[in-house]
Amino acid sequence: MTAVSPAATFRIAPSILAADFARLGDEVAAVEQAGADLLHFDVMDNHYVPNLSIGPLVCASLRPRTRMLIDVHLMVKPVDRIVPEFAKAGANIISFHPEASDHVDRTIALIKECGCKAALAFNPATPLSHLDHTLDKLDMVLLMSVNPGYGGQQFIASVLPKIVAVRQKIRGSGRDVWLEVDGGVKTDNIAQIAQAGADTFVAGSAIFGGKDYGAIIRDMRARLAVV
Numbered sequence: 472m473t474a475v476s477p478a479a480t481f482r483i484a485p486s487i488l489a490a491d492f493a494r495l496g497d498e499v500a501a502v503e504q505a506g507a508d509l510l511h512f513d514v515m516d517n518h519y520v521p522n523l524s525i526g527p528l529v530c531a532s533l534r535p536r537t538r539m540l541i542d543v544h545l546m547v548k549p550v551d552r553i554v555p556e557f558a559k560a561g562a563n564i565i566s567f568h569p570e571a572s573d574h575v576d577r578t579i580a581l582i583k584e585c586g587c588k589a590a591l592a593f594n595p596a597t598p599l600s601h602l603d604h605t606l607d608k609l610d611m612v613l614l615m616s617v618n619p620g621y622g623g624q625q626f627i628a629s630v631l632p633k634i635v636a637v638r639q640k641i642r643g644s645g646r647d648v649w650l651e652v653d654g655g656v657k658t659d660n661i662a663q664i665a666q667a668g669a670d671t672f673v674a675g676s677a678i679f680g681g682k683d684y685g686a687i688i689r690d691m692r693a694r695l696a697v698v
Contacts, residue, residue, distance in 0.1 A: 480670070481672070483509070483672050484510065485502040486511040486513055487533075489675030495533065496532075500536060500537070503537050504685070505678075506688045506689065509539055509671070510541050513675075514557075515547070519570075520546045526556075530560035530561055544592060546592075550571040554578070558585035565589065566589075575605060589610055590611035591609055594618060595629070612650050615653055615654050616630040630652075631663070631664070634667035635667050649670055651670075652664050666698050
């Protein structure tokens with residue numbers, strides 16, 4: 472695998488799916504104090520994926536509690552109706568899956584019309600050909616390194632060449648597009664994922680499953696510093 476690590480700043484995005492929901496506001500404050508960059512929302516509808524998680528009301532409740540960017544990953548179908556609701560609730564970045572939209576270009580435009588950054592999300596088996604006519608409109612590409620629906624899964628190593636391929640596409644475009652990876656990201660593989668080309672890392676149980684969020688995030692940054 473060819474190393475194509477970006478020169479961009481690395482960003483760590485704890486996923487609140489793995490947080491203690493009885494203490495959600497405190498959990499968000501704790502990861503922000505620990506040095507996280509983004510707050511990641513995994514939104515599941517028990518239709519596109521086999522699980523049910525959170526909606527815009529949770530986003531609206533947490534928005535006043537943090538200065539971090541709110542990164543909303545919509546695993547819902549259909550997707551267009553809920554985009555404005557999350558934008559109104561305080562989302563900064565909204566990602567969706569091409570399979571969940573009847574008109575991908577229209578959904579990207581809708582996200583931007585709502586004042587948010589737009590991202591396209593890819594399951595491990597989703598072809599990257601969807602980027603051929605959308606990359607010039609995107610602010611971020613999200614690659615799933617697990618099959619979506621549940622937290623705590625193991626990283627699928629076969630996604631690494633896909634990360635390389637997307638980084639090459641981004642470089643070829645000449646645009647500043649973030650490349651986010653979500654699923655099984657931990658301290659012991661984050662450097663390898665960065666080396667493949669990712670610059671933004673979603674980590675759920677790897678952070679919220681520990682006792683010292685600050686120590687975990689510092690460890691991740693230390694490993695990224697040598698990439």
